[in-house]
Amino acid sequence: MKTKLGLLVLPLVALSCAGHVAQGPELGPGFSKVKDGIYVFAPDQTTTTCSFVVTEAGVLMVDSCNSPLDARRMSALIRKVTDKPVVFLIDTETHSDHTANHFIFSPPATVINHEGAGAGMKKEYNPKRAATLAAQSPEMREALKEEKMIPPHIEYKDRMTINLGERTFELIYLKNVHSFADTVVWMPKERVLFAGSAANVRTILNLRPTVVLPDVLAGYKVMKSLNPEVVIAGHGQPTTTIIFDEYEGFYNLLMKRVGEMAAQGKSLDEVKKELKMPEYANWQGQDRLGVNIDAAWKSVKK
């Protein structure tokens, strides 16, 4: 993923709002330490976030980064801060930008996501992805030599608790919020939530046909009820529950407008031509408004 300078402005604002995020130059660009032993790679709104948590019994990772080069940088940082192995790798979703680099960490890592994740990954698997990436640079080609898809070794149902060393991780399934299987990872003692991609940072999301907006809104309620101090989204820099409030505002307004236009007898095509969301003109991904209208249309037409 390329970073344009313009993209850096908003996430930096979010970062300073979060307040508690420490950033050390020794970690490398895009990396931050959000709490003791909790490291996040999240350089901007578009790049896939990946994270790791150090415990006395080993490392738990959340997602395996978008590029294999990012994954290698993460692996190097893990080696810098601990000599413990990566024991668990939790997937917050099935999409390849979060799951394609498991081969860099597993073995030894055991990969975990909700029931249906492996089937979802196989369904979406694009065998040409690695070759396309490899063509970018010799460095990329080299990093992809051992590339293969690694679906979850463990698929849980609804909830799962992992006690690793001194830390507890609660895996919570959110239904229909982004991909074929979406997991959020909650650390109750540290009050850190790895929230996946149901909300990112001020970006109109690419909603797939499986996404159900009322379920997304229910997911935000679940995540807010945990009362996290730090929220790590699937894309975008470390933030707070403010992102759930922002997306609630966006989807509620979108559904209201779509509902009103449908009640006036307008067709989906007419709604797509006429509906505007000027309040969110500064969000990334404006070209995805159409798929958001599709999702809103489905929920108001029910």
Ligand SMILES: [Zn+2]
């Ligand atoms: Zn995704």
